[in-house]
Structure formats: structure tokens, C-alpha cells
Amino acid sequence: MRRLLFGFQTTALRYLAIAGLTVMFSVSGVVAQSGAQDQKPAANSPSAADVAKDSQKKTDEFVEATQAINGPAGNPECVWLGRRVVVLMWRDDLDTAFRHLDLYDRFGCPGGHVQATFRCLVRFGALDPKVPDSLNGRVHACWINPNAQPQTAAVTAPAPAAAATPAPAQPEAKPADAPK
Numbered sequence: 001m002r003r004l005l006f007g008f009q010t011t012a013l014r015y016l017a018i019a020g021l022t023v024m025f026s027v028s029g030v031v032a033q034s035g036a037q038d039q040k041p042a043a044n045s046p047s048a049a050d051v052a053k054d055s056q057k058k059t060d061e062f063v064e065a066t067q068a069i070n071g072p073a074g075n076p077e078c079v080w081l082g083r084r085v086v087v088l089m090w091r092d093d094l095d096t097a098f099r100h101l102d103l104y105d106r107f108g109c110p111g112g113h114v115q116a117t118f119r120c121l122v123r124f125g126a127l128d129p130k131v132p133d134s135l136n137g138r139v140h141a142c143w144i145n146p147n148a149q150p151q152t153a154a155v156t157a158p159a160p161a162a163a164a165t166p167a168p169a170q171p172e173a174k175p176a177d178a179p180k
Contacts, residue, residue, distance in 0.1 A: 061140055068144045071110065078109035079143065086117050086139050116146035124150045 065079045072078055081104040088097035105111060120142035127134045142148060 065140075065144060069113075072108055073110050073113040075107075075109065077107050078104065078113075081107065082109060082114050082117065083136075083139050083143055085114050086121060086143070087135060089118055090121060090135065090139075113143075113146065117142045120146045120148055124148075 066074045
């Protein structure tokens with residue numbers, strides 16, 4: 001009797017397992033098909049023209065850096081890694097910045113250029129968070145010319161008028177030993 005009961009349980013479990021696997025595979029197939037149909041280009045995703053334009057802009061920046069900077073700091077790998085180090089330092093991600101700086105040094109790039117670029121960036125001060133790519137643009141400008149100075153508003157107070165009216169007369173001081 002026990003064998004009959006055990007055999008019945010095994011057969012029932014087999015059928016349940018087969019039914020469960022069938023349901024699982026059919027559900028995963030439906031989910032995969034609906035996922036493939038739902039993949040439409042998002043409104044914010046860049047088009048091929050935007051990607052090509054962005055790629056051309058980056059290439060132009062590397063060419064500009066190579067022409068403006070003599071020596072290894074103008075090499076494309078030094079420009080790319082160095083600018084990333086400066087951006088990461090600005091965002092206070094120092095652990096990642098130091099790892100990138102190790103790579104920067106390994107390529108034989110000058111560490112002093114990163115320091116000068118970061119100094120330039122700090123001199124310019126706060127960035128407008130509403131303007132996209134303001135940080136990247138400023139880092140690129142400082143990379144090209146680390147000695148750049150921020151534009152200061154040349155507002156000077158008008159010089160005071162030089163004694164336009166005569167000062168009131170002061171009574172003369174009498175000497176201490178003068179008779180009263």
C-alpha cells in the first residue's frame with residue numbers, strides 16, 4: 001500500500017512540475033514579447049544626427065587642445081583623462097578622481113596641468129546648475145588655458161569730489177601761555 005501511495009505522489013508531483021514549468025515558460029515568452037514591443041525610442045533619446053554632432057564636437061575639442069597645448073598634456077588620452085579627473089574633483093568624488101589620476105600618470109601625462117586646471121576652475125567659482133554642460137565647458141576652457149582669469153565686473157565707485165565747497169573755518173587755537 002505504501003508503494004502505491006508513494007507512486008501516486010511521485011506521479012502527481014511530476015504532473016504538477018510539468019504544468020508549472022509550462023506556465024513559467026509561457027509567461028516568460030509573453031513578457032519577452034511585450035517588452036520587445038514596448039521598446040520605442042524615448043522622446044529624450046538622442047537621434048543619430050545628435051550623436052554624430054556630439055562626436056564631432058568632442059573630436060574638435062581634442063584637436064583644439066592638441067593645437068593649443070604643446071607637450072603631453074595636449075595628447076588626446078591626457079586631455080580626456082585629465083578633464084575627467086578635474087570634473088570628479090569638482091564633484092568631490094576624490095576616490096574615483098585619484099584612480100583616474102593614477103591612469104593619467106601611467107600614460108605619462110603631466111600632473112601639474114591637472115593642478116593648474118583645477119586651480120583655474122576654482123578661481124572661476126560657482127557654476128550655474130541650470131546651464132547644461134557649464135562644468136564641462138569651463139573645464140575645457142581651463143584645460144586649454146589654465147592661466148585664464150575670471151571676468152570681474154569693473155564697477156568702481158565714483159571718486160569723491162575734491163573739496164568743491166570750502167570747509168567751515170575752525171577757531172584758532174590759542175597758545176597755552178597766552179594771557180586770558
